[in-house]
Amino acid sequence: MARVVVLGAGVAGHTAALHLRRKLDKTHEVVVVSPNSQYNWIPSNIWVGVGKMTAKQVTFPLAPIYARKGIEFHQALGVALHPEGDADHSRPFVEVTYTDAARAGSRTSLEYDYLVNATGPKLNFGATPGLGPAGHTVSVCTASHAVEAATRLAEAIAAMKQGRKQTIVVGVGHGTCTCEGAAFEYVFNVEHEIRQAGVRDMADIVYLTNEYNLGDFGVDGMTFTQQGFQTTSKTWTESLFRERGVRAVAGAHVHKIEPGVVHYEQVDGSTHTLEFDFAMLLPPFRGADMTAVDYFGNDITDSVFAPSGFMKVDADYTPKPYEEWRAEDWPNTYQSPAFPNVFAVGIAFAPPHQISRPRMSPNGTVIAPAPPRTGMPSGIMGRTAAETIADKIKNPSAHAHAASMANMGAACIASAGAGLREGTAAAMTMYPVVPDYQKYPGSGRSEKDTYGEIGLAGHWTKTMLHYLFIYKAKAKPGWFVIPE
């Protein structure tokens, strides 16, 4: 009998747990540890953040799903890995701290034969003074954050209706943030809502981003072929900003936020302030800050985790300049090189480097979008780790499955406004996610499979995916035929 512990119940962890349970017979245990009692379909949080959806529409309780599927669930936070076990534990184990009301703060140890680290990000609002719901800006990273954002946006719209002009700032709150796509979605959804409310002329809307160029999205931009011409995502995105009257500040690192004022620096070293009435700025991410301890109790955190708190996997972490980055640097199996029965998937694995060219201002400020690894890639990694573990439990010499982001495509449907008849979204596909300039000279990606278009059909597609992926996450009949 084997025991697999999955830390985290987001897209990567939940996908891994469901596939493990499907592939392993009931003599084997699948255990999920998540500090949250609810599953959150995060891509739809932007619609909660403009009041188009409720928190209940993007979340559901995990415990009943896991009870039905025969998965053991602990509402707890993983705090320390003991990958060699210790004198009291013959198997490796992970220490967890419960977060549910009944057991809050109490600790236990969960032994494992295989571990999947899918803890997702720690929302590092503390990296920028004044950032986040505890500071002076709102966020859409969680359903509850998004509810607060919707309330504050409604107040701003009410002020505009009373004749008071408002400055709306949407973007990222640090030079090393990721998920610029979510900020892009939110700024255009906010613009759409303000226009629908009939007060567009009362709003100055500014997109504030660490991307050096608009349309970078943390993936070094894309090149689309349309009507016989190659168009960059930069031009494509700038066109949408012009059409919708949204201003932008690019290549920016936010130093601090005071009530109603963002202080930021740009790549050229210039410093500026931007006053706001409403600001939604995403935080940078860190790993979950777990520690690792060897058999004798010595701290081995540095050998298991990168300084960022993300877990080291089978990537090439040799520091090298942008010009020497290669597709092969990216991990295939997501196994820890130190402990091959430990996997890290989704945001929890440490990327070998960024995808976009990192930059530094003359003042030494790093402005470098982190690589996105949410959504479709997260789900694929979770399934891949589950397939490897299931195969190895049945046959220890089985080969690991591979799913490098340099051989993986992604579809990104970026909403630009909700509504069954009046909504729009930018529908984009790219292959591969990590550009391979050796295989695809020029843009680094397949011209045929890297594509974008804007329209109502994109909104319908995003809406369809919302219901499809919540159906899948609820493990309803046939869930596994829906691709990640």
Add this chain to the structure above:
Amino acid sequence: MTDADTAISHAPLPTEKTVRSRTALPTQLMRFGAINLRMIKIILKGHGSSQA
């Protein structure tokens, strides 16, 4: 005005016909099918995991 704003001011604007077509039902029904076919292609091409 920031550099990004300058770039935005020089970006191509869609024609009225293009803007209309983005929400025109017959066109968008076809585009819905096309987008989903593209997603299926991406899924088939780079979604399944291979053995390392």
